[in-house]
Structure formats: structure tokens, C-alpha cells
Amino acid sequence: MHLYIQIGELQLPSYSLMIVLGLLTGNFLVWILGKRYKMMFEDFLILEAYTCLGALGGSKGLYLFVMRDHIQWDRFFEPEYFSSLMLGGFVFYGGLIGGVLCFFLAGKIHRIDTGAFIRRFMFVVPLIHGFGRIGCFMAGCCYGRPYNGPGAVIFPENSMAPAGISLFPVQLAEAVCLFALAGILYLASLKIKSPLAVMALYFALYAVLRFVLEYFRYDDAERGGFWLFSTSQWISIGIVAALALTVPLLVRREKRSVRL
Amino acid sequence: MGIVSLILGIIAIIIDIATLGTGGIVSVILGVIGIIFGALGRKKAEGRGIATAGLVLSILGVIFGLIVYIACVACVAGVASLV
Numbered sequence: 001m002h003l004y005i006q007i008g009e010l011q012l013p014s015y016s017l018m019i020v021l022g023l024l025t026g027n028f029l030v031w032i033l034g035k036r037y038k039m040m041f042e043d044f045l046i047l048e049a050y051t052c053l054g055a056l057g058g059s060k061g062l063y064l065f066v067m068r069d070h071i072q073w074d075r076f077f078e079p080e081y082f083s084s085l086m087l088g089g090f091v092f093y094g095g096l097i098g099g100v101l102c103f104f105l106a107g108k109i110h111r112i113d114t115g116a117f118i119r120r121f122m123f124v125v126p127l128i129h130g131f132g133r134i135g136c137f138m139a140g141c142c143y144g145r146p147y148n149g150p151g152a153v154i155f156p157e158n159s160m161a162p163a164g165i166s167l168f169p170v171q172l173a174e175a176v177c178l179f180a181l182a183g184i185l186y187l188a189s190l191k192i193k194s195p196l197a198v199m200a201l202y203f204a205l206y207a208v209l210r211f212v213l214e215y216f217r218y219d220d221a222e223r224g225g226f227w228l229f230s231t232s233q234w235i236s237i238g239i240v241a242a243l244a245l246t247v248p249l250l251v252r253r254e255k256r257s258v259r260l
Numbered sequence: 261m262g263i264v265s266l267i268l269g270i271i272a273i274i275i276d277i278a279t280l281g282t283g284g285i286v287s288v289i290l291g292v293i294g295i296i297f298g299a300l301g302r303k304k305a306e307g308r309g310i311a312t313a314g315l316v317l318s319i320l321g322v323i324f325g326l327i328v329y330i331a332c333v334a335c336v337a338g339v340a341s342l343v
Contacts, residue, residue, distance in 0.1 A: 016327045023326075042299040045315075049295040056288070086285055110300070 002138055003158055015135035022131025026124040037120055043112045044121065050106030051099040058098020059090035066091060066231055092129075093235040115195035122198045123185035126206065130178035137171035144170030145218040162218075170216040177209050200247050207236040207243075261301035265314025268294030272321025276328065284329025287321050294318030 004011045027048075034041050064071065064085070075081040107114035136142040140159025147168035155161035184205070188198055214233050225231055272291035275283040295318045301311025 012327060016329070020323055020326055040303070042302050045299040046296055049292045049299070052292050053289070056285075 003140075005138075014138035015132075015141070018131045018135030018138065019128070022128035025131065026128045029127075030121050030124060033120065037116075039116060039120065043110075044117060046110055047103055047106050047112060047114065047117055050102040054102025054105075055095035055099035058101075059092065059095030060086070061098065062091040062094025065094075091231070093232055118195035119192070119198050120189050122195075122202050123182040123189065125182075125202065126178040126185065127182040130175045130182065133171045133175035133178060137169065137175070141219070142171055143218055144168030144173075144216050167218065168216050170213060170218075173216065174209070174213050177213070181205055181209065194251075196247070196250055200243055203239050204243055207239040211236040261297045261304065262307040262309075262311030262314050265294045265296075265298035265301055265318055266310055267314075268297065269314050269317025269319075269321050272325060273317060276321060276324040284325045287325035288329055291318045291321035291325055294321065 002014055005014045005017055006012075027044075030044050031041050034044060071085065072081065076085070104114060106112065133142075140155045140161035143155065143161035144167045146165055148166050149168075151169055151172075152166040153169045154166055155163055157163045161167060181202070185198060185202055188201055192198055192201075211233050214230050214236075217230075225233075229237070268290045272287040272294060275287040275290070279287075294314060298311050298315030298318055302308055302315060304311070
């Protein structure tokens with residue numbers, strides 16, 4: 001629970017340091033495993049770069065949409081206000097959707113076999129996300145509900161979480177679940193041949209995980225939602241519904257194309 | 261491809277240093293585009309050296325940009341954290 005990590009003279013923000021550490025770890029694993037599978041690391045970098053651009057646009061776009069009632073749109077183009085909006089926040093699901101779209105766009109533009117990369121390296125996504133959640137814990141954002149059981153944490157005054165209250169460490173719980181998900185996806189990539197199945201497995205498991213963990217979060221006031229569920233829970237429901245509708249059709253089509 | 265990557269990588273790092281965080285988003289975007297050009301350049305037989313230099317500088321630009329930008333976004337400014 002430290003907003004900053006001191007390395008010598010340097011004071012580095014722990015949240016972004018964890019994201020960068022996650023990205024470096026993920027890329028290192030792809031580089032090592034890519035050699036074994038005889039896949040070009042440059043192709044991965046291209047796909048990753050497009051995905052980052054899509055994720056950045058998607059997460060910021062959905063943030064602006066969720067916060068639309070609180071944004072002073074007449075001041076949108078004022079440099080200072082625009083800058084504060086850009087520094088305002090992200091929505092993970094927006095990033096996920098934007099990133100996925102741009103990933104496939106990159107495959108089309110540069111003629112890269114996206115399927116092979118999905119099958120082999122889908123596990124990198126929850127791995128990096130898990131590092132990000134540890135960063136959340138360090139900064140105190142995305143905090144959990146008041147709780148006094150084992151593992152309860154009390155955040156200090158300078159963190160984003162309410163100070164002095166015993167809270168459930170939901171960020172660490174999610175990080176552990178995401179690392180487990182990364183392990184499951186890696187093992188699945190060794191057994192399952194279909195990239196579609198690996199991707200569907202990730203989306204289905206993450207949607208369920210996120211839906212459940214939302215109940216343990218306490219930062220509801222800062223986040224959007226309507227009727228019974230939060231925005232993220234609605235998106236989780238949408239993803240599971242979309243998978244239930246599309247996966248059987250796509251699997252049938254995949255089987256037919258294999259037979260031909 | 262390699263030269264474009266090199267230029268974008270250098271600009272990204274200059275923005276990181278010059279703006280000390282406020283221009284982080286710009287340097288991340290330029291650095292990411294630099295990575296695309298650098299990776300494309302490395303796939304070609306000619307100019308692999310410049311492409312590699314561009315790729316490395318772009319990656320550094322993105323890393324520095326991310327450290328300062330995400331810090332402001334998610335933790336310090338924190339209008340609303342929806343990560």
C-alpha cells in the first residue's frame with residue numbers, strides 16, 4: 001500500500017510501475033515461448049501495439065460515456081479541462097472491447113495469423129491485468145467492502161481508499177484469480193487447438209469472475225451502474241449472453257471448414 | 261519504416277522529458293505507433309539496424325510515458341477510478 005516506490009533518488013508511482021512490470025513480464029514470456037513455437041516476436045509486437053491503441057481509445061471512450069452527465073462538454077476543448085479528463089480514468093471493459101477490435105484489424109492489415117497468437121498467448125492478458133490489480137492495491141483504488149475477517153487491510157491516509165477502515169482486499173483477490181486464469185489459459189493452449197475456444201474460455205471465465213467480485217467492491221459511488229447491477233456486471237452479462245449465442249454457431253462453422 | 265520508428269521514438273522520449281507527465285498520453289501514442297513501424301522494419305531484410313534502434317527508443321518512450329501517465333490517471337488525479 002504505497003502510492004510511490006522509492007528507488008534511490010527516484011520516486012516512481014507504484015500503479016504504473018506494476019502495469020509496466022506486467023507488460024515486460026508478458027512480453028518476455030511471449031518472446032521465450034515464441035521461439036519454441038517458431039512465431040515471429042515482431043508480429044506479436046505489431047498486434048500488441050494495435051491492441052494498446054484500441055484499448056486506450058476504448059477505455060477512455062467508455063469512461064467519457066459513463067461520466068457523460070458529470071462532464072462539462074462546453075469546456076471539452078479547453079486544454080486544461082481536456083487534460084484533466086484525459087487524466088481522469090479508464091474503464092477496463094471499454095479497453096477490452098477496443099483492444100480486441102484493433103487486434104483483429106491489425107491481423108487483417110498486416111496479414112498476421114491472429115488465431116495462432118490467440119491460442120498460444122491469450123494467457124498474457126489476465127497475467128498483465130493481474131499485475132495491474134496489484135498496482136490498484138498499492139494505490140488503494142478499486143477497494144473492497146468493509147470487512148474484519150482474515151486478510152483484512154487498512155489503507156493509509158494518502159491512498160485512494162477510505163483510510164482507517166478495515167476493508168476486504170478485493171484487488172489482491174482479483175489478482176490471484178487473474179493469475180490462476182492465466183495458468184488455466186496456458187494449460188488450455190497446450191490441449192485445445194481452436195483459438196476461438198481459448199478466447200471464449202477467457203471471456204467467459206473473466207466475465208463470471210468480474211461479476212462475482214463486483215459484489216466485494218466498495219467504490220460503487222465512483223462508478224456507473226443502473227437497476228440491480230454495476231456497468232461492469234451488465235457488460236459481464238452481455239459477454240456471457242453473446243458467447244452463448246455465437247460460440248455454438250462459430251464452432252459448427254469451424255468444424256465444417258475443417259471437414260472441407 | 262525504420263527511420264519513421266526512430267523519429268517517433270525520439271519524439272516520444274523528448275515529450276516524456278519535456279512535459280514530465282502531462283504529455284504522457286501523446287508520448288505513449290507516438291511510441292506505440294513507433295513500435296508498429298519498428299517491428300515492420302525489422303521484418304524487412306534492409307535497414308534492420310535502424311528499425312531495431314527505432315523499436316528500442318519507441319519501447320522506452322512508451323514505458324516512460326506509461327509510468328508518468330497512468331500514475332496521474334488512476335491514482336493521483338483520480339476523478340473516478342473505473343479500472
